[in-house]
Amino acid sequence: MDATIKKICGGDVRLASRLIRDIEDKIPEAKAKIKKLYAYTGKSFIIGITGAPGAGKSTLTDALITELRKKNKTIGVLAVDPTSPFTGGAILGDRIRMQRHAEDPGVFVRSLATRGALGGLSQAAGDAIHVMEAMGKDIIIVETVGIGQQEIDIINHAHSVVVVLVPGMGDEIQTMKAGLMEIADVFVVNKANRAGAKQLQMELTSMLNLSSKAAAGWRPPIVMIGDAFEPATFAENTAELAQKIEEHHIYLQQSGKLTERMHRKAMAEINDxxxxxxxxxxxxxxxxxxxxxxxxxxxxxxxxxxxxxxxxxxxxxxxxxxxx
Ligand SMILES: Nc1nc2c(ncn2[C@@H]2O[C@H](COP(=O)(O)OP(=O)(O)OP(=O)(O)O)[C@@H](O)[C@H]2O)c(=O)[nH]1
Ligand SMILES: [Mg+2]
Incomplete structure (x- = not known):
């Protein structure tokens, strides 16, 4: 085995970080490295977390890390930020929000941004995930902003998808309906202490009642998560979220649907x-x-x-x- 690949598979943080940076910068050698390490990927469980800017995805990811670490799972986090004037500060924010895990060798957090290049964000995300898989992370969390086509492309790299919504989105949810139903395995109504949370929950419930996907096996649960600044209830709520994601993972394994997801992922990889x-x-x-x-x-x-x-x-x- 190539010395660099061997080190990355041994969990070398410095080399893994450098490779992710090279992927982001589209350095041709990065592709050659991915080809070599591909054989060592495919064992991690990949969770996608998506939602509007500022919905609280990073805060939730941070809480999920805490939950998963209690079970001794090793974790990779990839925050994908399609550089835009609206989300420009997200990456610095992510680093700060996940800082308390910075000293934990079981947690590896990296951000990925595009610089307005032609496409390629989904491919870069897929490859960065491969690096974390090769490192042997049990669980990889991919955070993406928004629910546009680009995010759906990225989210196709995940096995389980969490869609984070916040009250007060009004008609927005109506326009997102079809797309949401397509991709969500678990819904989060975040900042659920706010006005409109119950209404949002009801809207989602009636959408699920009409959905054929929800009728055919897995009905995406709706997890209500209260204020992140109320530590006790927030911890309780995020533990429930971790539980629901785990249940979905078990469902995928037992129903054989995990193979379907792996297939979807392979298709996305070919496409990219x-x-x-x-x-x-x-x-x-x-x-x-x-x-x-x-x-x-x-x-x-x-x-x-x-x-x-x-x-x-x-x-x-x-x-x-x-x-x-
Ligand atoms: N009041 C309140 N604020 C919250 C809650 N959760 C997160 N926030 C705040 O909302 C802001 C955005 O939270 P993030 O976790 O960064 O949200 P995000 O979805 O990752 O944001 P982007 O990555 O920029 O799209 C931060 O200032 C958080 O402190 C919450 O439950 N209640
Ligand atoms: Mg974020």
Whole structure:
């Protein structure tokens, strides 16, 4: 085994951190390392936590770490932050919020941000998870902001998905309905001491009553979590959350659905890798040469249609490959 890979599999924090940084920076050697360590991945249980900015995901993650450490589980945490003006401060905040676990060798926390590059966030997240899996972490928690397509792509790397909602979202929940039902295995109504928490719980319940997914085996539980600044009840509530996630894990194992999730994850990985190997190099080469702009202009002016452009690009790309 490659010396670096061996050390990462032994839990070397410095080398693992460096590899995650190289993944984020898209250093080509990182891909070669992931290829080598892939054989040592696939044993961790991966929990995705998603929700609107400021919903309290990091605070919950911190509390979950405490719960899981009581059971001697080793933990990796990946906070994925699609850099935006709204979430710019999240990473520093995550570090501060999870600080009390900083000295614990059983906990490894890293953040991942994109710098506005073409796609690739899901792939980077998938690879960073692989690094933590190779390190031998029992449980990996992936925190993502929002519930857009990008987050769904990322969340496909998880086995169990927690969706965090807060009261006072109003109509927002209506528009998110379909997407929420699709991805949530456990719902959290966070900051449940606030007005509107009961209403939110009722709305979720009636959504679940109508959902065919909920009728077909696992009905996503709704965990009400009170104020994080009321330590006693907060600890009790987050212990319940940890319990529900564990129940979902057991359900996945016993029903054979874990295999389905692993399959979903494999599909996401193929999708990400194809994007990275085919789409991204093509797009960035076209962007670099200015051709992307002129293709867009042609399409805009109806001098060309997108399919013909895609065919022209495909032909050009494969010809180039063939000449090498
Ligand atoms: N009042 C109150 N504030 C909370 C609660 N939970 C978290 N907060 C605060 O809300 C803010 C956001 O909490 P985070 O845990 O960082 O939320 P997040 O969802 O991780 O946020 P982003 O990663 O930025 O999207 C912080 O200032 C927390 O201290 C809660 O239960 N009650
Ligand atoms: Mg956060």
């Amino acid at each position: 890798a194809l994007s990275a190997c085919l789409l991204e190099p093509v797009l960035s080469s076209l962007a670099g040469s200015g051709e992307l702009e002129s293709f867009a202009e042609k399409i805009r002016n109806r001098k060309a249609d997108p399919y013909s452009v895609a065919e022209e690009i495909t032909q050009k790309f494969f010809k180039k490959q063939g000449k090498k």
